[in-house]
Every structure is written in C-alpha cells, then in structure tokens.
Amino acid sequence: MSKDSDLSKWDCPPHxxxxxxxxxxxxxxxxxxxxxxxxxxxFLDGFAGRGRxxxxxxxxxxxxxxxxxxxxxxxxxxxxxxxxxFIEADADNAVNLQKEIDLLKAxxxxxxxxxxxxxxxxxxDKSAESIINTxxxxxxNLAPTxxxxxxxxxxxxxxxxxxxxxxxxxxxxxxxxxxxxVQRFITRDGQERAMRSLFGMDVRDVLNxxxxxxxxxxxxxxxxxxxLREQVGFNFVQSFAMANSTGNIGYYLFHGTRHQLGVKLMKxxxxxxxxxAGCRFSDRLAGQDVLFTxxxxxxxxSEAILQHFAGTRSVPVSEIxxxxxxxxxxxxxxxxxxxxxxxxxxxxxxxxxxxKRQFADGVTIDFP
Numbered sequence: 001m002s003k004d005s006d007l008s009k010w011d012c013p014p015h016x017x018x019x020x021x022x023x024x025x026x027x028x029x030x031x032x033x034x035x036x037x038x039x040x041x042x043f044l045d046g047f048a049g050r051g052r053x054x055x056x057x058x059x060x061x062x063x064x065x066x067x068x069x070x071x072x073x074x075x076x077x078x079x080x081x082x083x084x085x086f087i088e089a090d091a092d093n094a095v096n097l098q099k100e101i102d103l104l105k106a107x108x109x110x111x112x113x114x115x116x117x118x119x120x121x122x123x124x125d126k127s128a129e130s131i132i133n134t135x136x137x138x139x140x141n142l143a144p145t146x147x148x149x150x151x152x153x154x155x156x157x158x159x160x161x162x163x164x165x166x167x168x169x170x171x172x173x174x175x176x177x178x179x180x181x182v183q184r185f186i187t188r189d190g191q192e193r194a195m196r197s198l199f200g201m202d203v204r205d206v207l208n209x210x211x212x213x214x215x216x217x218x219x220x221x222x223x224x225x226x227x228l229r230e231q232v233g234f235n236f237v238q239s240f241a242m243a244n245s246t247g248n249i250g251y252y253l254f255h256g257t258r259h260q261l262g263v264k265l266m267k268x269x270x271x272x273x274x275x276x277a278g279c280r281f282s283d284r285l286a287g288q289d290v291l292f293t294x295x296x297x298x299x300x301x302s303e304a305i306l307q308h309f310a311g312t313r314s315v316p317v318s319e320i321x322x323x324x325x326x327x328x329x330x331x332x333x334x335x336x337x338x339x340x341x342x343x344x345x346x347x348x349x350x351x352x353x354x355x356k357r358q359f360a361d362g363v364t365i366d367f368p
Contacts, residue, residue: 004152005050005092012053015242018273018281019253020063022240023148023174025269026255027067030146030172033261035080038144038170046124046149046157048086050093051100060148061086061097062104068115069108077114083143084117087127089156094121124149125156128165144170154178159200163232172257173234177224180250183216199223200231217249228256236263236326240270243282260326267331278329301330302338306347309367314351317359339365 002008027043034041049059058066061084068074068082086101088094098119105111120127135142147166151157157175166173185191186203195203210219221239228237234256244250255266271278276294301324308323309315317339321332336359342348349366356362 003092004090005096007054009152010050010054012055012057014283015244015250015281016053017057019150019176019242020057020060022253022266022269022273023060024063024067025272026174026265027064027146028071029265029268030262031068031071031082032073032077033265034144034170035077035082038080040081040083040143042143042145043082043084044145044147045084045086046128046147047151048088048093048097048119050088050090051097059097059100060150062100064148065101065104065115065117069112074112078112080114082115084115086117086119087122087124088119089121089123091121094119123156124151125158125161128161132161132164142166142168142171144168145172147171147173147175149173149175151176151178154182154198155194158197159227159231160197162228163200166232166234166256169258172255172262173228173232175254175256177221177252177254178250179217179220179224179252180244180248183220186220200227221252224252224254228254232256234258236260238263238266238270239279240273241280243280245283247282260322264325264332267325271331278331296330296334298330298334298338301328301334302342304328305335305338306342306367309365311367313366314364315367317363317365318361320365335359 031041043064045060045064048061051059051062053059065084068077071077086097088097101117101119131142142165145166145168149157149162154177162173162175165171182195182198186195186206192203195206199206206220206223210216225237225239228234235258236256238255240253240255241249242251242253255262257263257266267278274280276296278296304327305320305323308327309320317335320339321335324330324335325332339348339350339359343350347368350359351364351366353362
C-alpha cells in the first residue's frame, strides 16, 4: 500500500473543493461567534495532510488559518487566543505541512501573537487519547473546539474516542464518513474490529433492521447519524452527500453541534454549495455551465409547516424560521417565500400590527 504522502493521492477533485468551500463559509461565522464568549478557541484538524494539493490548491490547515487572519472582524478578535492543532500521521506530509505554514506566516509577517499553530506527527486516535488523558489528569475541559476529521478511509476514527474527546458542550465536529468503502467492506471477514471501532457497536447491531432490498448506503448514514446524536451527544446532526464521477455517493460529511446557531451556519454553507437542495454535490456535474441557478422545491416545506403548526395561533415568523432550520432540510430564507402563497390562497391568516409589512418582526400567523 502506498504512503499517504504519495503525490498520486493529492489531486484535488471537485468534491474536495466543495468540501473546503463549506468549511471556509462555516469558519467565517464560527470564529467571531465563539470568540465573543470565549478567551481560547481550538481548531483541531485530525488528518491534516500536506498543506497543498498537486494543482496548488490549499488544504484545510491553510484554509482555516487564512479564514481567520483575513476575517473582516479579526481586529476585534485580537484579544482572543486561537490554537490550531494539525495532526498528521505521515511524517513526510507533516514536514511539508510545516513548510507551508511557515510560508504563510512569512506572507503575513509579523504573524499575530494570538494565533498559535502546532503540527503533530502522530495518528489522530493516539493524539486524541493523549489529549483526553491530559484533560482528565488536570481535571480540565477541552476549550471550545471545532474538530475537522477528514480521513482517507474509515480506520483510525473510533466512535468511542469521539465521544470522550467531544464531550464538552462547546465542541463541534465536521467529519468525513467514507460510506462508499464502508458499505463494500462491512460484511467482509477481518473487518469486524474496524467497523466496531467506527460505529461504536458490533456489525450485527449496525445492520439490525437492514434488508437486502433496501439502500445500504442510506441505512449506514442513518446509523452513523444516530450514533453521533445518541452516543456522542450532539443535539443536531446534518449530512451532506458527496457523489463521485459515476454518480454514486462516495462519502458523507456530517456536522455535529449542540447549538442552534451552528445548525444555521452550516446550512448556509451547504446551500451555497448545493443551491437546489442543500444536501448533495456531484463530481459528474461539476464545472458544467448552467443557464439558471437551481431553484429548490419548497412544496415539502409548505406541507411540513402547515402540518406542524396546525391549529396554533399567533405564531411568530421567527418561530417558523427556526422550525425550518432545525426540523427540515431547509433554511430560514425559504420560509417567507412559502408563507406568501399560503396567505394569498387563504391557507393561513396573517396578523400584522399597524406599520408592519410583509412578514417583518412582530407579525404572527394563525394556522387552521
């Protein structure tokens, strides 16, 4: 098997660029929000790579650092400490990554004193265990953390380890779940231990309820989401499918958070990548010219809102927007385009105080 530093592994296909676009947009919102309430913030990259792809594209470590130092509100965050921990198991990759970070620091010299970078040449699971043990010995909690966990395969990513590492309320995860590989190998002899580690349960429990005529990829997605919610303890988990050039789903990106605002920020990022549905990117369609930006089908949202709020009165528009964010695949920006035709066809009653127009703050809705 070739090493992770083999340059043949470091092409940058469209789905990788889309993944980095989501990461960038999310960090744009995450950095200022977390720094508003916390003095120390940690960005942890569990499979950090070599810093740059064959086509010159920057990897996640450089992307994260640039998003912070170029942030329009960075001057307001200079009294906060930002720690970037880049974990990379391949020694050659780790050396190259450090060189890329040094070049970035030279580009922005003098480097801000409140941005600390650490490249650690080790496996993610070993580094995470060390962090957990240190915190337990010192009886301390992990600082507010965004963990970006993006492995090549499905080994070295134990669910039990994520549970311990991300137990603090102010931690989040953005993890690559290589479902294409998992669905092919989950029943192969010799893979039981790796699958038990990945899911935090035995293979027979992972496949419980699955029938041979069902969609195995979707079943595995649902199981992984359930584990992130029930075992790791994330209140909210979103998934985004990455399809390869054949149109098959190669992997899912999962975002886990305990905070509503985190859901909103990640949905904004996901819908930017997929304007038509907010849940899928395909290499097969990447780079094709389109005449029109895809418009989402809002009929399911309209039906869901009518059903959820049926029989309730004086519902603030903001409550309906948060329902869309937290309980549906849609964003809050989709709510008002749904309410307008519902009002037009008398499917809802809109209560507008004097001086209020459209669906401004203070407007409420009565549902039949």
